[in-house]
Amino acid sequence: MKHPRSAEDGPLRTVTDLGEPGPGAELVDHLGEVLEGLSSLRPLDEVKPVEPVDDDVIVPVDGTDEEAPAEALRADLADLFEAQAASRWLDVAARRMAAAGLGSFTVASAGHEGNAAVAMALRSNDPVLPHYRSTAFYLARLASAGLDDGIAAVARGLAGSVDQPAGGGRRPTPAHPDVAVLPSPTTTAGHLPRALGLAWAIGRQPRDRARIVGGRLNWPNDAVAVASFGDGTAGHGTALGVINTACWASKQGVPLPLLLVCEDNSLGYSTSGPPGWIHSSLSSREGLRYFQADTAGDAATLFSTARRAVETARAHRRPVLLHLSCVRIGGHSGADDEKLYRRDERMAEDRQRDPLVATMTALVRHGVMTGEQVADRLLILRDRVASALEDATHRARPGSSAEVMAPLSPRRPAVVGMAAAREPAADRRAAAFENRLPEKEGPLTLAESINRTLLDAAIAHPGVVVMGRDVARAGGVHGVTRGLQKRLGPAQVTDTAPHGASILGLAMGAAVSGQLPIVELGLADLHAAQELLRAEVATLAFSSNGAYRNPMVLRAPGLGFQNGFGGAIAVDNALGGLRDIPGLVIACPAHPAQAPPLLRTCLAAAEADGTVSVMLEPVALYHQRYLTVEGDGAWLAPYAAPSEWGSLHAPIGRAVVHGSGNDLAIVAYGNGLRLALRAAVALEGEGIGCRVVDLRWLAPLPMDDVVAAASATGNLLIVDETRRSGGVSEALVTGVLEAGFDGRLARATAKDSPLPSGPAAQFVELTEQRILATARALCDG
Numbered sequence: 001m002k003h004p005r006s007a008e009d010g011p012l013r014t015v016t017d018l019g020e021p022g023p024g025a026e027l028v029d030h031l032g033e034v035l036e037g038l039s040s041l042r043p044l045d046e047v048k049p050v051e052p053v054d055d056d057v058i059v060p061v062d063g064t065d066e067e068a069p070a071e072a073l074r075a076d077l078a079d080l081f082e083a084q085a086a087s088r089w090l091d092v093a094a095r096r097m098a099a100a101g102l103g104s105f106t107v108a109s110a111g112h113e114g115n116a117a118v119a120m121a122l123r124s125n126d127p128v129l130p131h132y133r134s135t136a137f138y139l140a141r142l143a144s145a146g147l148d149d150g151i152a153a154v155a156r157g158l159a160g161s162v163d164q165p166a167g168g169g170r171r172p173t174p175a176h177p178d179v180a181v182l183p184s185p186t187t188t189a190g191h192l193p194r195a196l197g198l199a200w201a202i203g204r205q206p207r208d209r210a211r212i213v214g215g216r217l218n219w220p221n222d223a224v225a226v227a228s229f230g231d232g233t234a235g236h237g238t239a240l241g242v243i244n245t246a247c248w249a250s251k252q253g254v255p256l257p258l259l260l261v262c263e264d265n266s267l268g269y270s271t272s273g274p275p276g277w278i279h280s281s282l283s284s285r286e287g288l289r290y291f292q293a294d295t296a297g298d299a300a301t302l303f304s305t306a307r308r309a310v311e312t313a314r315a316h317r318r319p320v321l322l323h324l325s326c327v328r329i330g331g332h333s334g335a336d337d338e339k340l341y342r343r344d345e346r347m348a349e350d351r352q353r354d355p356l357v358a359t360m361t362a363l364v365r366h367g368v369m370t371g372e373q374v375a376d377r378l379l380i381l382r383d384r385v386a387s388a389l390e391d392a393t394h395r396a397r398p399g400s401s402a403e404v405m406a407p408l409s410p411r412r413p414a415v416v417g418m419a420a421a422r423e424p425a426a427d428r429r430a431a432a433f434e435n436r437l438p439e440k441e442g443p444l445t446l447a448e449s450i451n452r453t454l455l456d457a458a459i460a461h462p463g464v465v466v467m468g469r470d471v472a473r474a475g476g477v478h479g480v481t482r483g484l485q486k487r488l489g490p491a492q493v494t495d496t497a498p499h500g501a502s503i504l505g506l507a508m509g510a511a512v513s514g515q516l517p518i519v520e521l522g523l524a525d526l527h528a529a530q531e532l533l534r535a536e537v538a539t540l541a542f543s544s545n546g547a548y549r550n551p552m553v554l555r556a557p558g559l560g561f562q563n564g565f566g567g568a569i570a571v572d573n574a575l576g577g578l579r580d581i582p583g584l585v586i587a588c589p590a591h592p593a594q595a596p597p598l599l600r601t602c603l604a605a606a607e608a609d610g611t612v613s614v615m616l617e618p619v620a621l622y623h624q625r626y627l628t629v630e631g632d633g634a635w636l637a638p639y640a641a642p643s644e645w646g647s648l649h650a651p652i653g654r655a656v657v658h659g660s661g662n663d664l665a666i667v668a669y670g671n672g673l674r675l676a677l678r679a680a681v682a683l684e685g686e687g688i689g690c691r692v693v694d695l696r697w698l699a700p701l702p703m704d705d706v707v708a709a710a711s712a713t714g715n716l717l718i719v720d721e722t723r724r725s726g727g728v729s730e731a732l733v734t735g736v737l738e739a740g741f742d743g744r745l746a747r748a749t750a751k752d753s754p755l756p757s758g759p760a761a762q763f764v765e766l767t768e769q770r771i772l773a774t775a776r777a778l779c780d781g
Contacts, residue, residue, distance in 0.1 A: 024095030027110045038371030041364045074368045084113035084356045087136035089385040109135040110329040114295020114355040116140035121306040127180045129191040129227040138174040152388045159392035168545030169398045177547040187535040189238035195227035197509015203255030218514045228261040232268025245502040246319040250287030255317035265328040270341040292323040296358040407546040409583035410609045419604035421646035424459040443636035447622035449592040466493045468520030500525035511550035523558025538584045549610030553602045561620035561671045576726035585613040586699040590673040593637035597650035618670045655705035661689025665709035668719035669695040676719045679771045703735040714743040721766045724749040748774045
């Protein structure tokens with residue numbers, strides 16, 4: 001295949017002269033020999049009929065099981081070739097751009113281009129979560145929707161241009177809000193939980209009635225949620241958890257229109273998988289319908305199988321696995337040299353099963369093009385890619401940190417404040433509370449105040465869905481959601497499977513679909529799913545340049561002080577892994593007076609700005625009623641009527657101060673707040689005037705309020721129930737010193753140890769005695 005231009009043509013010849021030797025040449029160099037063979041190939045007399053598939057296939061309801069007419073197959077082949085060939089040239093371009101310093105790390109789609117047939121079987125508004133070898137799928141998806149900017153869109157992503165449809169120059173992987181393609185995952189299998197959640201959200205909507213659950217979705221009620229992944233990913237714990245949850249839900253009759261596409265090239269980077277592993281491990285899973293096709297085999301069968309898989313998921317609202325046999329041509333990614341770990345004969349065998357070659361051959365065999373026409377079109381597409389790349393490299397890229405970070409966590413405090421103060425309809429509220437309004441109940445505990453706020457939230461925000469393990473009929477492990485399902489119904493309060501990543505995935509899918517999930521997830525489960533939270537939940541708006549967002553509130557009962565239960569149950573006091581997630585908001589309600597405004601602010605921020613928040617709820621304080629003397633009622637609070645919500649609003653990143661003493665400022669949160677307030681009473685009796693700052697927000701920290709209190713007293717004591725290393729206190733110390741505080745400061749923290757059970761906990765946890773001793777030493781010095 002000789003490039004028609006001379007070597008001197010074009011200012012970017014190392015990138016755009018795609019036919020010349022250079023990085024990525026191995027992706028196309030075998031096509032020249034194929035084209036020579038095509039010139040002598042003769043068409044078949046008639047289109048090959050569709051090969052039969054499994055006898056027990058579920059017949060779709062729309063007649064797609066009929067044989068494709070010859071003309072329809074020819075048109076499909078032409079469209080398939082356009083996407084596959086353009087994808088191959090873009091793969092070459094990506095490697096050359098990276099080598100020339102004009103692009104970034106890339107993963108080629110070469111050998112996986114048969115996934116374009118799946119794109120052609122879908123509707124353009126079926127939400128899709130593709131994996132990283134999906135360029136051909138993406139191009140076919142845009143073409144099926146009537147958009148002709150597919151090559152330009154991919155080229156701009158490769159060049160890091162702000163003009164790419166979604167991403168804004170932050171990530172090269174293709175995504176497009178106009179055709180419901182979400183960003184590719186940044187972690188192995190990280191997109192599969194969201195796909196599960198999308199299918200769950202879609203499946204809960206009635207298909208033939210006006211009634212909808214939790215607000216109108218961003219996709220049709222008969223859509224199919226799609227996710228693709230490699231065979232190596234299929235063995236990842238997250239993938240196995242999602243597949244197991246999907247089968248578990250399907251077995252229980254839960255509608256779940258989910259299409260999982262496993263693109264099996266028998267390689268996990270450099271390691272070969274066991275022969276036939278995907279078929280043997282997934283083809284007979286109860287509750288999961290299985291289809292298989294060879295992307296380099298008969299084209300009519302590939303199209304037919306893809307359509308059958310899609311329509312089975314759509315018509316029967318059940319999970320489907322489409323197993324595509326494919327190959328990997330070239331290295332895993334970037335500059336990877338597969339010759340270092342693969343035998344020449346195996347690489348040659350893969351090139352013999354190149355899906356692009358199979359499509360080129362089918363074009364001639366079915367009389368769509370001659371061999372010469374195929375060659376000409378291949379070169380035309382190469383030149384279109386080169387032109388798109390040349391244009392993309394001259395387009396603007398992000399120019400500052402502010403521009404890069406803009407979609408990460410937008411803050412509109414005025415809008416959030418108005419949303420938090422929104423009063424629900426009085427008649428609906430009276431009906432939901434059965435005319436026993438919470439503001440007339442009298443003082444409430446922390447658990448009770450959260451319970452009432454959740455009910456109010458579901459009335460004020462129509463998209464709210466309360467979900468989690470045991471939150472519905474049982475009312476939650478700690479009783480915080482008790483009675484909510486009875487009053488709101490199973491559509492708004494629902495139990496989930498016990499798998500932590502799948503619970504988070506349901507929330508992700510519901511949120512990106514336009515709903516507002518409030519999820520109860522144990523702190524230990526949240527830590528276990530932290531990779532997902534970090535890479536897929538909190539950063540969706542960042543990855544898509546704001547084209548997609550997943551607003552949600554994660555309620556995490558946890559922290560220590562649970563009667564020495566550490567080590568016996570999932571209890572922990574570590575927060576460092578949560579606090580360093582960019583854009584994540586962390587609230588920590590300790591007193592029942594603060595829980596309602598904090599929760600309302602989190603929900604308002606989710607609705608207004610797409611914010612992801614964690615409500616870290618101290619379990620030990622859920623049912624606490626007193627502060628210093630049993631029966632004093634100081635850890636109870638009346639519930640505010642809606643007319644007061646505006647005046648009691650808790651802006652993100654603002655603390656609340658108890659007392660006005662001038663000798664010592666004590667900063668605390670969670671269980672530490674109660675200890676600090678108790679210590680302040682004792683210190684006041686010793687003549688040390690205290691003011692106690694309840695942080696309320698652990699990310700972002702209310703540094704202005706902390707610095708103001710510290711400056712007013714000259715002495716700052718930081719009370720931190722997390723560990724001394726990597727805890728909240730380190731950030732507070734850094735913040736006040738950077739702000740110029742020149743007074744005295746000290747820390748009282750937990751030890752750098754896991755929480756033990758029983759009496760041993762007192763030696764590890766923060767104690768009131770340690771707070772008092774540290775405060776006295778600070779003030780005496």
